Amino acid sequence: MKSVTTFDLQYAHRFLNFKGEAQYLHGHTGTLTIEVEDSINTGVNMVFPCNEIKKTAWNILQNFDHALILREDDPLLPAIFDIYEKQGIKDGAPQNTNIGEAFKTELATAYPKCRIVVTKETMTVEGMIKIVYELLKDKLNIAKITFTSGDNVATEEYKVDKTIERCPLCGIALTKEGICPKCGYKKP
Numbered sequence: 640m641k642s643v644t645t646f647d648l649q650y651a652h653r654f655l656n657f658k659g660e661a662q663y664l665h666g667h668t669g670t671l672t673i674e675v676e677d678s679i680n681t682g683v684n685m686v687f688p689c690n691e692i693k694k695t696a697w698n699i700l701q702n703f704d705h706a707l708i709l710r711e712d713d714p715l716l717p718a719i720f721d722i723y724e725k726q727g728i729k730d731g732a733p734q735n736t737n738i739g740e741a742f743k744t745e746l747a748t749a750y751p752k753c754r755i756v757v758t759k760e761t762m763t764v765e766g767m768i769k770i771v772y773e774l775l776k777d778k779l780n781i782a783k784i785t786f787t788s789g790d791n792v793a794t795e796e797y798k799v800d801k802t803i804e805r806c807p808l809c810g811i812a813l814t815k816e817g818i819c820p821k822c823g824y825k826k827p
Contacts, residue, residue, distance in 0.1 A: 640677070640686050641674045641676045641686060641782055641783075642674070642675045642686040643689070644672070644675075644696070645672045645673075646671045646672075646693070646700055647669070647670055648669045648670075649666065649667070649668055649705050650666065650667060650704065650705070651665065651666040651708070652665070652707070652708040652709065652762045653665065655709075655710050655712065667789055668788075669764075670786070670787045670788075671700065671767070671771065671784070671785070672783075672786075672787075673696060673775070673779070673781060673783075673784055674781070675692055675780050675781060675782065676780050677802055680807065680810050683805075683806075683807065683808070683809065687779070687805065687810060687811070687812075688810045688811060691809075691810065691811045691812075692779060696778075696779070698739060698740045700739065701737050701751075702741075702749035702756055704737060706755060706756055707719065708756045709755070709757060710757070710758050710761055711757050711759060720755075728753060735753075738751040742774060744773050745759065746766075746770045747770045763791070763793075764786045764788050764793040765793045765795075767786045768786050768793055768794070769795075776797075778812075779803075780799045780802070781797055782796065782799050783796045783797065804817070804826070806819035807824070808822050808824050809822045
């Protein structure tokens with residue numbers, strides 16, 4: 640069985656060296672759908688609470704919301720960082736309250752304080768799926784990710800080969816010590 644959660648992300652990017660309109664800096668509203676698969680947790684009669692999927696994923700995904708996403712070799716990147724430095728917002732601003740958990744992987748690096756994500760590859764819908772899976776695969780049993788941005792849609796299915804131990808009282812993942820971080824339940 641699967642629990643399904645969606646996220647709306649507003650972001651700006653461009654396709655460096657692309658011969659078409661997307662070579663210009665432009666913005667999108669993207670919809671990311673994550674499907675989590677596991678057995679039904681008999682204590683709460685669900686696979687995984689969708690609000691908990693949202694919380695777990697949003698800690699990372701908010702880096703992409705209202706953010707600029709550029710490839711690491713984009714000549715705009717140093718200029719943007721320089722301008723942000725001159726404006727005094729490179730290291731954050733009081734109005735920047737939607738700050739995600741910083742990350743650095745082979746595919747992308749998030750600079751949450753200045754709302755920039757730097758990617759190794761051009762940020763397409765396919766690229767976003769690869770990045771999101773890499774960031775969340777150890778936190779959720781992801782069976783499928785779909786990303787829609789404008790007229791572009793991509794989807795990828797994954798083989799789920801593990802079960803995450805979940806709390807019988809509220810359904811969220813237990814820590815390695817068998818404790819529920821939400822309600823305090825302790826596995827006997």
